Amino acid sequence: MKDKKSFGNVMSTKIYSYDEFLTLEQSPVQRNHKTRAKEKRVFEKLNALLPQHTVIATAQLSKDAFDPETGKQWYKNQSFLIDAHTRRQFWQNGSSDYLPESLTSQHFMVDDIGEVRDLYYSFDNSTNTEKSSDLAYGSCRYLNMELSNISLYQVTGITWAAHFYDRKQFPKGGGYDGNGLIVIYGEFKNEIKFLDSFSWSNKFPKYPHPLRTASLLFLKKWDSDIARTIVQKVFANRFESPDSKERIDGVTAIIEHIKANGVGHANYETIPVQTEYYLYWLNQAYQETQGKERLHQKGSSSGIMEGYIKRVKVNEFAQLDDEFSVEV
Numbered sequence: 001m002k003d004k005k006s007f008g009n010v011m012s013t014k015i016y017s018y019d020e021f022l023t024l025e026q027s028p029v030q031r032n033h034k035t036r037a038k039e040k041r042v043f044e045k046l047n048a049l050l051p052q053h054t055v056i057a058t059a060q061l062s063k064d065a066f067d068p069e070t071g072k073q074w075y076k077n078q079s080f081l082i083d084a085h086t087r088r089q090f091w092q093n094g095s096s097d098y099l100p101e102s103l104t105s106q107h108f109m110v111d112d113i114g115e116v117r118d119l120y121y122s123f124d125n126s127t128n129t130e131k132s133s134d135l136a137y138g139s140c141r142y143l144n145m146e147l148s149n150i151s152l153y154q155v156t157g158i159t160w161a162a163h164f165y166d167r168k169q170f171p172k173g174g175g176y177d178g179n180g181l182i183v184i185y186g187e188f189k190n191e192i193k194f195l196d197s198f199s200w201s202n203k204f205p206k207y208p209h210p211l212r213t214a215s216l217l218f219l220k221k222w223d224s225d226i227a228r229t230i231v232q233k234v235f236a237n238r239f240e241s242p243d244s245k246e247r248i249d250g251v252t253a254i255i256e257h258i259k260a261n262g263v264g265h266a267n268y269e270t271i272p273v274q275t276e277y278y279l280y281w282l283n284q285a286y287q288e289t290q291g292k293e294r295l296h297q298k299g300s301s302s303g304i305m306e307g308y309i310k311r312v313k314v315n316e317f318a319q320l321d322d323e324f325s326v327e328v
Contacts, residue, residue: 013104021084025079032137033088036089037090140153147196164217209266280298
């Protein structure tokens, strides 16, 4: 028979008045509870106040804690709401028939912000309500990234970019938990913020995930205004006319490909191939700015990814090295 284990030193029961409950600091990785509180399924679940709705979870720091990811200093006894963010917003919206007079919390003592994050994820996993986009939203909140383009909370294109960029640190193309997404969004923070800085064209239903993957890798490699202009042209649908020899530029080649083939299905077989295709044309567009002529037709894109794995960055004014001199 196995020994029994007690958690009395880290968990207790604590009662909060409703007003005290409203003052609790939200979890640093909390998803978009303001939007969820307005969903029909949430209304159907919470519109009539029930006793079980008044059971929540909170965490309290046992000592001062510095968060190295955000640079924020937290102090001993700071309490965080772990479970019930959506309920709190729902009640604040005035959507319930009654407000709770008091709430009963499973109250945990923690040593650092990492434990606060892990506790939040453990509660959310227990109810199977967290989608990848929710995890992405919470990760961005944690990194102080507020994205206006909700497409950038779709993680497929971003997690595959991380995998292609550094297979050792990111050994898989998807399936990351909240902590993993914090690292990934942190790695591509500048590139993602750039993609969020301008409006995407509404000419297409959405832009393919492999194009997003290729764009992040391209921006990471060529950290320059030239590269940013190329990517913006693609997402803004700013194509150019063929030249006198009827050759189109790299940006237009990408746009025409999407128009002709649609978004397509993104999976483990198609993502690498499509990412190389888009990366090929982004790379070609860059080379055109360096004096290379437009192409009559695409050459082989196989191996183009090798030029975009994690290495020392090349600045805007450097000569294209041999790995980018793709014969076509």
